[in-house]
Amino acid sequence: MADIESSFEFSSSLTSSSLPPPRTRIFKIIVIGDSGVGKTCLTYRFCAGKFPDKTEATIGVDFREKVIEIDGEKIKVQLWDTAGQERFRKSMVQHYYRNVHAVVFVYDVTNAASFRSLPAWIEECRQHALGQEVPRILVGNKCDLRHAAQVSTDVAQQFADTHSMPLFETSAKNPYGNEDGTQNNSDHVEAIFMTVAHKLKSQKPLVLSQPPCGYGDTVTLRRQDQEDGGNWGCGCWRS
Numbered sequence: 553m554a555d556i557e558s559s560f561e562f563s564s565s566l567t568s569s570s571l572p573p574p575r576t577r578i579f580k581i582i583v584i585g586d587s588g589v590g591k592t593c594l595t596y597r598f599c600a601g602k603f604p605d606k607t608e609a610t611i612g613v614d615f616r617e618k619v620i621e622i623d624g625e626k627i628k629v630q631l632w633d634t635a636g637q638e639r640f641r642k643s644m645v646q647h648y649y650r651n652v653h654a655v656v657f658v659y660d661v662t663n664a665a666s667f668r669s670l671p672a673w674i675e676e677c678r679q680h681a682l683g684q685e686v687p688r689i690l691v692g693n694k695c696d697l698r699h700a701a702q703v704s705t706d707v708a709q710q711f712a713d714t715h716s717m718p719l720f721e722t723s724a725k726n727p728y729g730n731e732d733g734t735q736n737n738s739d740h741v742e743a744i745f746m747t748v749a750h751k752l753k754s755q756k757p758l759v760l761s762q763p764p765c766g767y768g769d770t771v772t773l774r775r776q777d778q779e780d781g782g783n784w785g786c787g788c789w790r791s
């Protein structure tokens with residue numbers, strides 16, 4: 553199984569520092585969709601800046617993180633690259649949806665079945681009580697294979713509009729060109745995730761505070777509003 557524990561260790565190690573409390577905001581963004589649509593490649597492209605040499609079906613979840621700067625503030629984007637295959641995800645599903653800040657739905661523009669699966673992925677979010685306040689975006693991947701496209705932009709846009717999501721079409725492999733050398737005008741992967749981060753930043757999201765509110769070495773995430781006297785609950789990252 554992918555190492556969910558290492559993420560917790562990472563969080564925990566932050567507490568052992570004697571430095572003043574970090575104020576880094578962390579955004580948890582889950583990336584979901586059918587197996588093979590390119591979730592691993594997209595998250596890798598954003599965090600490592602390139603297309604991976606080789607991928608295998610994700611088992612459970614893989615974490616990728618990137619620190620970005622928006623308006624002078626450093627923000628940690630934590631991408632949860634989930635497994636598309638049912639057998640590799642079933643024991644993990646409840647972890648995916650805990651304390652999620654945004655959801656990225658991915659389909660493969662060359663695979664109509666992956667587009668037809670989207671309502672099922674949306675339903676899974678609903679079943680895990682994901683509120684409407686959690687931003688969602690729709691990403692059509694593999695635009696470098698435009699000649700093999702099975703899902704038109706029009707149809708995808710209609711679906712996105714129906715579900716109040718912005719649509720991005722992109723390629724994790726080749727953001728600017730098609731295999732035949734022509735341009736594909738797709739959105740750049742980096743720009744897509746930055747757009748999500750901008751949206752989250754403007755929503756007063758969770759902040760990492762230290763020490764946490766009475767949980768020993770627990771790292772606790774609190775809403776910015778809480779410190780402003782708001783009524784948000786205290787969501788613990790680890791207990």
Ligand SMILES: Nc1nc2c(ncn2[C@@H]2O[C@H](COP(=O)(O)OP(=O)(O)OP(=O)(O)O)[C@@H](O)[C@H]2O)c(=O)[nH]1
Nearest residue numbers: 587588589590591592593607609610636694724725
């Ligand atoms: N041409 C092209 N191939 C891509 C692109 N993105 C991913 N692929 C290929 O699609 C296959 C599946 O990619 P993954 O990123 O492993 O797919 P996944 O959604 O993570 O699959 P699961 O982990 O099983 O859920 C791999 O062979 C990738 O090389 C893309 O933008 N263009």
Ligand SMILES: [Mg+2]
Nearest residue numbers: 591592609610
């Ligand atoms: Mg994967």
